[in-house]
Amino acid sequence: MKKKTNKSILSILAISILVISAVIISLSAYISIKFADQGIEEMLFYLVSGTEGASNDVFISAVFTSLLPFLIIFCIIFMPIMKIKKRKNIIEVKIKNKEFFFNILPNNFIYKFRLLYAFFILFISLITCYQMLGVNNYIKSLTEYSTFIEDNYINGNDISMTFPKEKRNLVLLYLESMENSMIANENGGGWNYTVIPELEKLAKENVNFSNSDKIGGALPITGTTWTVGGLVGTTSGLPLKIPVNGNEYxxxxxxxxxxxxxxxxxxxxxxxxxxxxxxxxxxxGRTNFYKRHGNYDIFDLNTAIKEGKMKESEKVWWGFDDSHLFEWAKEEITSLANSDKPFSISLLTANTHFTDGYLESGAEKIYDTQYENVFAYSSKQVDDFVKWLQQQNFYSNTTLVVIGDHHSMQPDDYYTQRTYGGYSRTIYNTFINSAVDPVSSKNRIFTSLDMFPTILASMGVEIEGDRLGLGTNLFSDRKTLVEELGLNYVNKELGKNSEFYNHKILQDDYFDLMRKAKAQENQ
Structure with a gap:
């Protein structure tokens, strides 16, 4: 009886390990396909900072998409140790009048050492994950050090910034995943037709910094290719690099x-x-970032519920749709404008988040794919918001910056099937009612990091040296770091470990001293 119990425990352990292995392989495949442009650093960031507030749809989609691959993989790796009472000999071999019988699958020999087999499969699954998710490159980056950030970083505390006598208001509108691909290729996009005509028109009629002589935008750079990284990069001129043990940061x-x-x-x-x-x-960690840097008043899903603007049961997609965001943003902006202080409001849309976006009930279904229809409706919503803003009495002293937070995370084949060969996907930007005109806005090579000083310059702020963080003021004629040194080189250097970033940016020396002083007090 005891022997039988031990065998059962052995089988349960083996099956459990195989289940874990199948989960690792199927999820690794899902992530490598759905997040082809995303690095391991982004995944680690969300593990460190938490996924509170993430859309349930994202998790549900991941589970359902991975379910069939998981079942197939599990069946394949479980088959060698299936317990079948009556096994059929599949192969019979005669050698010198002796008969040899072999069981292919299931196999008695493998079944006998099923736990060892399960650990072997687990090892293979970890190797698969290691290769698929680029863990090897991430580990390599941790062991390679660079002084690039230290050599090129400009701290705003160390230079002079002069605001105009009458300080301008700033409306900073981040459009989730908004890139230029869905603009007609004759105007700089990648599509044969335009999906976002209103945004295309805004870019043509206002200041659009471009990598070509048509509508274009910023190229992706390390540490800025997801939402929080994009928000940090465009407002600090720094990539978001958080160590594995970085929850305290x-x-x-x-x-x-x-x-x-x-x-x-x-x-x-x-x-x-x-x-x-x-x-x-x-x-x-968006709350923490905006509270730590500027002590912003934050309005989000929780605020809307608390103020009675919506009920918990009315939550959709990631929280509330963009129509409500713009509606409530108008109320908040009107309130801010009634103050005797200048104001800055940052908005982030959500409808155009992958996968396929969230199509509101009022949106038209013009195109073949939901994602296009979502982007088309977002373009109309932004245009309506811009027109409303332009009608306000405070508009003359207000700069509106409309930028994408990063590339779309829709699977790569969605774009390769619809854009022409060689098209370079770039992040959308337009500066409306800027206080200054650019020296040259076209044929510039730049990244999200350059938005930091550029946003300030659009408000009429004069920046000593036209650089902040690792960014360059695009309104000036000064070259960006990627124009000077090359995008590949800068990307490679930012991917490496940086002692300066770890000790000066992640944890300022001042805060180090404060922590040490507090620790001594507690002793």
């Missing part, structure tokens, strides 16, 4: 404590600061 007091950001600058200049998200602002 994404807290409300420590989130990039050594960085000097747009929020810090505007807060120091007496601005009223507001940030609005159509989701839970805690997702990805």
């Amino acid at each position: 994404t807290s409300s007091t420590n989130f990039l404590s050594g960085a000097y950001t747009l929020g810090d600058i505007l807060n120091k200049e007496g601005y009223n600061l507001k940030a609005m998200f159509g989701s839970n602002a805690n997702f990805g």
